[in-house]
Amino acid sequence: MNWGGFQSLSHLWLLSLLAPLVLFYFLKLKRPRAEIPSLVLWRQVLQDQRVNSPFQKFKRNLLLLLQILLLLFLIFAALQPFWRGGPGKNRRLPVLVDCSASMGALDKSGGVSRLAEAKRRVREMIDGLTAGDQLCLISFDNTPHKLTGFTNNKGLLRDALEQIEIADVPSDLEQALRLVQALGRSEPFDEVLLFSDGNFPPRVNFDLSFKLNYQRLAPAGVNLGVTAFNAQRAVAGGWDVFAQIEGSADAEGNVSMELFQDGNSIANERVTIARGHAQRLEFQVKGEQATSLRVQLTPEGFDSLASDNTAYLDLPESRPLRVFVPRTLVTYRLALQGIQDIQLFPQTTSDDASGSFDLVISDRPQDMNLVARTKLSVGFVPEELQRFVELGTNGSSVVDWRRDAPLLQHVQLADMVVLDEPRFVQNAGEGDLENLNYEVLIHGRGGPLMVRKQDADGVRFALLFHTDRSTLPYRVGFPIFVENVVQAAMQQAGLAEALANKTGVLPPLTLAPNGKYQIQTPSQTVEAITADERGIVSGVAAPRAGYYSILENGAQRRRVGAGLLSPTETSLNSVDQIQFNEQLQVAAATIAVKTDWPLWPALLMAGLCVMLFEWWFFQKKPGGWK
Amino acid sequence: MQPLAPKPQMTTLLSNSALDRLRRLRICPAGKRTSRSRGEHLSGKGGTSTEFCDYRDYVSGDDTRFVDWNIFARLNRPYLKQFHKEEERNVVLLIDASASMKSGGKLELAKSLAAAFGIMGLLNNERVSAYASHQATDAPDRLPPCRGRMNLRKLFQFIEGVEGRGDAPLDRAIESLLRHHSGRGVCVIVSDFLTFGDLKRSFNILYAAGLEPFGIQILSPQEIEPDITTDLRLVDSETEDTLDISSSADLFALYQEYRQGLENDLTLLCQRRQGRFMSVSSTTPVETILFDQLRRKGWIE
Numbered sequence: 001m002n003w004g005g006f007q008s009l010s011h012l013w014l015l016s017l018l019a020p021l022v023l024f025y026f027l028k029l030k031r032p033r034a035e036i037p038s039l040v041l042w043r044q045v046l047q048d049q050r051v052n053s054p055f056q057k058f059k060r061n062l063l064l065l066l067q068i069l070l071l072l073f074l075i076f077a078a079l080q081p082f083w084r085g086g087p088g089k090n091r092r093l094p095v096l097v098d099c100s101a102s103m104g105a106l107d108k109s110g111g112v113s114r115l116a117e118a119k120r121r122v123r124e125m126i127d128g129l130t131a132g133d134q135l136c137l138i139s140f141d142n143t144p145h146k147l148t149g150f151t152n153n154k155g156l157l158r159d160a161l162e163q164i165e166i167a168d169v170p171s172d173l174e175q176a177l178r179l180v181q182a183l184g185r186s187e188p189f190d191e192v193l194l195f196s197d198g199n200f201p202p203r204v205n206f207d208l209s210f211k212l213n214y215q216r217l218a219p220a221g222v223n224l225g226v227t228a229f230n231a232q233r234a235v236a237g238g239w240d241v242f243a244q245i246e247g248s249a250d251a252e253g254n255v256s257m258e259l260f261q262d263g264n265s266i267a268n269e270r271v272t273i274a275r276g277h278a279q280r281l282e283f284q285v286k287g288e289q290a291t292s293l294r295v296q297l298t299p300e301g302f303d304s305l306a307s308d309n310t311a312y313l314d315l316p317e318s319r320p321l322r323v324f325v326p327r328t329l330v331t332y333r334l335a336l337q338g339i340q341d342i343q344l345f346p347q348t349t350s351d352d353a354s355g356s357f358d359l360v361i362s363d364r365p366q367d368m369n370l371v372a373r374t375k376l377s378v379g380f381v382p383e384e385l386q387r388f389v390e391l392g393t394n395g396s397s398v399v400d401w402r403r404d405a406p407l408l409q410h411v412q413l414a415d416m417v418v419l420d421e422p423r424f425v426q427n428a429g430e431g432d433l434e435n436l437n438y439e440v441l442i443h444g445r446g447g448p449l450m451v452r453k454q455d456a457d458g459v460r461f462a463l464l465f466h467t468d469r470s471t472l473p474y475r476v477g478f479p480i481f482v483e484n485v486v487q488a489a490m491q492q493a494g495l496a497e498a499l500a501n502k503t504g505v506l507p508p509l510t511l512a513p514n515g516k517y518q519i520q521t522p523s524q525t526v527e528a529i530t531a532d533e534r535g536i537v538s539g540v541a542a543p544r545a546g547y548y549s550i551l552e553n554g555a556q557r558r559r560v561g562a563g564l565l566s567p568t569e570t571s572l573n574s575v576d577q578i579q580f581n582e583q584l585q586v587a588a589a590t591i592a593v594k595t596d597w598p599l600w601p602a603l604l605m606a607g608l609c610v611m612l613f614e615w616w617f618f619q620k621k622p623g624g625w626k
Numbered sequence: 627m628q629p630l631a632p633k634p635q636m637t638t639l640l641s642n643s644a645l646d647r648l649r650r651l652r653i654c655p656a657g658k659r660t661s662r663s664r665g666e667h668l669s670g671k672g673g674t675s676t677e678f679c680d681y682r683d684y685v686s687g688d689d690t691r692f693v694d695w696n697i698f699a700r701l702n703r704p705y706l707k708q709f710h711k712e713e714e715r716n717v718v719l720l721i722d723a724s725a726s727m728k729s730g731g732k733l734e735l736a737k738s739l740a741a742a743f744g745i746m747g748l749l750n751n752e753r754v755s756a757y758a759s760h761q762a763t764d765a766p767d768r769l770p771p772c773r774g775r776m777n778l779r780k781l782f783q784f785i786e787g788v789e790g791r792g793d794a795p796l797d798r799a800i801e802s803l804l805r806h807h808s809g810r811g812v813c814v815i816v817s818d819f820l821t822f823g824d825l826k827r828s829f830n831i832l833y834a835a836g837l838e839p840f841g842i843q844i845l846s847p848q849e850i851e852p853d854i855t856t857d858l859r860l861v862d863s864e865t866e867d868t869l870d871i872s873s874s875a876d877l878f879a880l881y882q883e884y885r886q887g888l889e890n891d892l893t894l895l896c897q898r899r900q901g902r903f904m905s906v907s908s909t910t911p912v913e914t915i916l917f918d919q920l921r922r923k924g925w926i927e
Contacts, residue, residue, distance in 0.1 A: 031859040031870055037726035037849060038820035039862040039869050041888065045880045046869065 004599075007080035007131045014075040021071055025064045066614045073607035076600075082130050083597040092150050092189040094136040094180050095122055098196035099164050100171030101141075101503075101545075101569040105197070105220030105304040114217045118195040119161055121215070121592070126157045128596040136183065140176035141167035141543070142504055150187055165523075167543040168307040168503045168564045173200045173578070181209060198574035198588065208580045216574060216588035222251040224273060224299045225308025225570035226563065229500035231293070234284065237318050239498070241283040243295050243311065247273055248572040253301045259283050260294040290317045294561060307545045308570045312561020313500040321490055323359040324370060329378065331473040332361050335482035341495075342486065359489035363466060371534075373458035374489035379466030381422065384436055388428035389447050389464060392421030396444040396465065405441050407452070407461060407484045411477035413442060418471075422464035423447040456508055456538045458492050461485070501562045503545050508538040509560065511550065517557065522546025637782040639741040644913055648742055651916075651926045652750045653717060655812045655838045656900045679708045716771065716811030717747030718837060719756040720803055721788055723767075725864045726818055728790035730846020731908045736816035737785050738912040739842055743814045744781045746926060748774060753809060756784055759799030760792030766802055771809070793864035797823030800832055810836030819843045819892055829895050839901035840925065841892055845885075846908045852881060 036042070103115040112120075122137070129135060134150035137160045147160035173196075180192050191211040198216045228244035245255060252275040259267040267283050285293065297309040320343040325332045327346065336342055345357065356371040363378040381389050396418045401408055423446030430440055433451060441461075442450035453460045472478050490496035501507055511517060513535040518526045522544045529550075531537045542548060542562040550558040564570070577587045633642055640648070684693060684704035694707045719740040727733040740756065747754040754777070756769035769784040796817050803813075813832055819825070819841065832839055860869045871877060889905045896903035902925055906915055920926050 031857050033861050033868075034854070034858045035729075035861045035863050037729050037732070037818060037846065037863050039860060039865075039867055040820040040822060041849075041881055041884050042860055042869050042871060044884045045877060046871065048880055048884075 004081060004083045004596075005130075007082060009079060011075065011078040011080075014078055017071060017075070018068060021067060022064065025067065062617070063614065066610055066617075070607050070610045070614070073603045073610060077603035077607065078600075081599040081603070082128065083599060091132070091191075092134045092136070092187055094138060094150075094183060094189060094192045095125070096144075096176050096180065096192060096194045096196070097122060097137065097139045097161075097164055098171050098173075098194075098199075099139045099141050099166055100199065101166065101168040101307055101564050101566065102171070102197055102199035102220070102305065102572050103217075104166040104168075104307060105223060105572055107218060107220055107304070109221075109302045111221070113166070114197045114220055115164065115166055117217050119164065121195060122161055123158065126154050126161065128598055129154055129157070130596050133596070136187075137161060137164075138176060138179060138183075139164045140171060140173070140179075142169045142172045142175070144172075144176040144179040146179065146183070166307075168545040169543060170566045170569050171196070171200045174204050174206050177204070177206045177208070177212075181206075184210060197572070198576070199569060199572060200575060200578075201568075202575045202577065203579045206580055207582065208584050208586070212578075212586045214578060214586050214588050215592065216576075219574055220248075220572050221302055221304035222253075223248045223305045223308070223570060223572050224251050224253070224255055224297065224303055225305060226257075226295060226297050226311045227278070227308070227565060227567040227570050229293075229295055229311035229313050229563065229565060231285070231287075231313060231315055231498045233318070233496055237288060239285045239287040239315055241285050241293060241313070243281045243283070245271070245273060245279040245281070245297060246567055246570050247278075248304075248570070250275060253299060255297055255299045257281055258296045258298070259285075260296065261285060262292055263294075285315070287315045288318050291315045292559070292561070305570070305572065308564040308566070310545060310561075311500045311563035311565055312547070313498055314560065315498050316494045319495070321359060321486060321493065321495060322355075322357045323361070323486070323489070324357045324367065324372070325361045326364060326367065329361060329363060329468075331467065331478070332378075332482060335479045336486070338479065339483060339486055358493040358495070359486065361485065363468075368460075372489075373492035374461075374485070375458070376461040376463065376485055378463045379420070379468070381464055382460075382462050385433065385438065385451070385462070388425055388432045389422055390425050391464065392423055392446070393419075394421045395419050396421045396423070396446060396449065398449060399443045399445055401442040401450075402440075405452070407481070407488055408441060409480075409484060411481045411484070412475070413472075413477070416471050416475065418444065418449065418465045419469040420465035421446060422449055456536070459488065461488075500565055501542075501560060502565045503542050503562045506540040506542045506548060506560055506562060508536050509540070509550065509558070511535050511537055511557070515552070518551040520549040520551055522548070526551070636778075637741065637786065639738045639782060639785060640745075640912065644742070644916065645745065647917060648745045649749055651746055651921075653743060653746050653752075653812060653840075654924055654927050655715070655840075656902065681705045682708060714773075714809070715747075715752045716807070716809035716837070717743060717752045717754045718803065718807055718811065718813040719744050719754065719769075719785075720766075720799060720813060720815045720817075721756065721758045721785070722794075722796055722799065722815070722817030723758040723760050723788045723790050724792050724794045725790055726820060726862075727844075729863065730848055732818055732844045732846055733788070733790045735844050735906070735908050735910075735912060735915075736842075737788055739844075739915065740814060740816050741782065741785045742912070742916050743840075744785070745778065748772070748777055748781060752811065754781065755807060756781065757799070757803045757806075758784075758788040759794040759796070759802065762792070762794045762798050764792075764794075765806070766794070766799055768806060771807075795823040796821045797825050797828040800825075800828035804831055804835050807835070807837075811838070812840050813837035814840040814842065816842045816844065818845055818849070819888065820849075825892070825895060829899055829901075833899040833901075839896045839899055839903075841896045841901065841903040843889065843892060843903070843905040844908050845905065850885070850907055852878060854878075 097118050099115055104113050106113055129152050131152060134152050135157055136150045137147040137157060139145045139147055147163065148156055151157065191213055193213045193215060195215050224245060224247040226243055227246040231239040231241045234240050243257060252273055254270060254272050256268060256270045258265055269281055271279050273279050293313040293315065295311050320341045322343050323336060324345045325336065333344065336344055358372060359374045360367055360370045360372040361376040365380055368375055368377055381391055398413045398416050401413050422444055433440060437455065438451045438453050440448040441452050449464055451462050467473055487496060511531040513531060513533050515531045517529050519529050519540060520526050529537050529540060545563050548560050548562060549556050577585050579585055636642060636645055684706045688706050692707050693704050697705050721736050721740050723733060727736060744754050744756060751773055753771045753773050755771040757766040759766040769781065772780060796819060829839055857872045860871060893903040904923065
């Protein structure tokens with residue numbers, strides 16, 4: 001077994017300092033002279049066998065021996081000895097540090113966060129890092145961040161460790177492990193160390209190819225937080241606002257919840273949360289104009305996680321849904337006329353189709369260029385799908401459809417007759433569509449009959465057959481289908497319901513085209529952002545809960561709030577065992593990871609003790625050694 | 627009426643009050659060692675003193691002057707009267723005046739004690755002689771034997787003139803003393819007894835010469851309780867030899883052990899030769915030694 005060793009054996013030359021030490025000791029030993037009447041007694045004393053015993057000789061030269069001991073301690077400290085705690089030398093060890101929202105939970109009032117505890121343990125590892133060992137620090141929340149390469153540079157590792165901060169987002173262990181796996185292709189290793197509170201799904205879709213040392217941190221204290229915050233359009237034109245309060249397994253007690261509208265408190269409720277139960281609160285908010293809501297939860301007892309106590313919700317102004325349907329699609333226009341709060345274009349008195357819409361339903365490809373968050377193309381294959389799907393004339397029929405898709409809910413498509421024949425071209429398949437981010441909603445005999453695509457610009461549905469050449473308009477489900485399309489459009493436009501913004505990525509922001517802005521995060525950092533030609537800014541990272549201010553030339557232009565809103569993170573659940581693919585399970589380690597123990601601090605301390613003893617013995621104790 | 631002027635100090639060695647008290651004291655040797663010459667000490671043998679001792683039968687040749695004629699008249703038989711013989715006692719004072727005695731007031735005390743013994747000897751009509759040893763190679767300074775109070779000033783002058791110098795070892799000083807001295811009595815040796823020499827031999831010679839050894843060891847406080855706090859190089863005041871020692875409690879304990887051992891050896895050395903021995907500190911007042919310690923130990927009465 002390898003018990004330990006020295007990191008810096010090159011300092012052995014320091015042992016040569018013993019020679020000058022001994023030399024100087026005897027040269028310097030110029031004793032003061034003291035005249036006494038006679039040396040008779042002293043001669044006899046010094047000739048006594050007891051005085052000349054080895055121990056007495058040792059005591060006589062105690063000063064020299066103490067100095068040699070002190071020098072040896074210093075030299076051995078310079079050699080940087082260490083006590084081997086873990087496996088042998090020359091190992092690479094990636095260290096994954098969870099920095100998701102739940103890691104910010106405190107263990108007690110005024111205590112330390114889980115991340116601080118993880119940092120402490122990793123810092124111990126760094127302190128005990130020997131020359132042959134290399135660490136690679138990786139932090140992960142919903143995305144992994146490689147902080148350092150494999151290195152034994154303690155300064156670099158400590159700096160990187162200090163940079164790890166809590167991100168108020170759920171963790172994604174799978175992504176982190178994939179990064180580590182990719183890392184192992186260039187620099188192989190045997191073991192990966194994971195420091196986490198275990199707040200992630202128990203099953204991870206990952207083929208584990210290395211040993212995972214899962215160091216689960218001690219559980220945090222009780223926690224209550226807001227896990228959902230949304231609003232639905234009320235009949236009277238206002239909004240019904242809902243907030244969900246959940247907590248950790250053993251959380252209970254009274255909380256007060258205050259609702260702010262545009263900064264003004266409009267409601268305050270005090271509720272009692274029972275252990276293991278959630279509480280749902282409802283508020284009525286007037287909402288003709290766009291408004292901003294903030295809900296603030298204040299537990300009366302200790303709450304270990306503060307980031308989940310606030311949620312933000314932006315409500316749009318109340319208006320009818322703007323829908324564009326060409327006059328040729330009579331069936332759709334007829335179906336839409338029966339739905340309230342619809343403004344249909346082109347109107348019967350005008351062919352004006354300018355401006356933006358919330359929903360475009362058209363059988364003309366050029367209409368797909370209209371600005372709308374929701375589009376439904378009818379009877380043609382979108383241009384980007386034409387490489388994989390072609391339109392035949394032999395007719396088709398429905399094989400299956402996604403009954404759970406919101407668009408097809410309560411729509412019966414069985415035995416529907418379709419005269420068009422959308423079919424895959426040779427060597428094309430559903431995978432090609434998925435690569436383009438399309439999802440097949442209705443499967444036909446030779447290919448997809450309906451697809452859906454969701455991106456930052458909105459959602460696009462495409463009926464690859466023309467409904468006028470099918471029996472769909474004659475079916476009872478057709479008005480329901482159109483109603484579903486309208487509901488989807490209202491959701492996209494935010495007119496039917498509004499969901500609170502979650503941390504991670506801010507929702508797309510509509511600003512001035514090509515405008516240059518700065519965004520100030522809750523942690524007061526400022527980043528530059530640029531709107532595209534349509535004035536949309538998307539993909540803005542929101543790692544912390546709080547308000548994000550969009551500044552233009554230093555002046556605030558808009559403010560968007562983002563909250564954690566994650567039941568998983570709020571629950572502070574901790575997974576004992578991680579289930580990987582192929583029935584591979586990794587349980588939380590029961591013993592802390594053993595680190596190499598540097599001995600030089602102890603040696604320096606021993607040297608200091610020797611020095612203090614020497615000082616005390618020769619300066620403060622005239623009587624000598626009793 | 628004017629107060630009486632204080633009496634002038636007779637000597638610097640002893641106060642006048644101590645001198646007054648010494649006048650009433652005498653030296654008490656353990657044995658009766660006297661010289662054959664006539665003196666004031668009864669020898670235990672028949673002599674011609676005035677003090678009657680015993681009767682014995684007359685034998686032919688006896689001096690008829692000592693026949694008790696009154697008894698002859700009553701008993702018609704001649705008996706001879708016997709008388710005690712009174713012999714003189716020698717008091718030899720040996721002052722160790724080597725350089726080692728200079729420190730800590732040892733020599734001053736030694737001189738005072740020697741003077742006290744000398745006074746007691748002179749006032750009791752004993753034959754007092756004094757010696758002060760300095761150099762090993764030279765003969766000791768000497769006050770020839772004298773008797774009677776008229777020699778007090780001579781004794782004081784001699785003792786007051788003793789200075790500490792030289793490296794005379796005590797054993798050599800005793801042997802040198804015996805080369806000049808004759809007569810039985812006591813020999814008061816005042817010294818620190820810190821010598822490398824063989825005291826046993828010199829004490830045997832001293833005993834053989836008829837002198838009871840009265841050893842008074844005077845040690846300074848520094849010798850009784852050395853106050854050494856650091857590593858030192860000790861220098862012998864007589865020989866200037868050096869010795870390096872380190873501050874150590876064990877060492878001090880051993881020193882005390884050896885000092886006590888030396889005191890015990892010297893006590894035995896004296897006692898086996900019908901003598902006495904005592905160790906005193908140089909800081910002890912001479913009156914305390916004379917009128918307390920020596921009287922209690924029976925050295926003087």
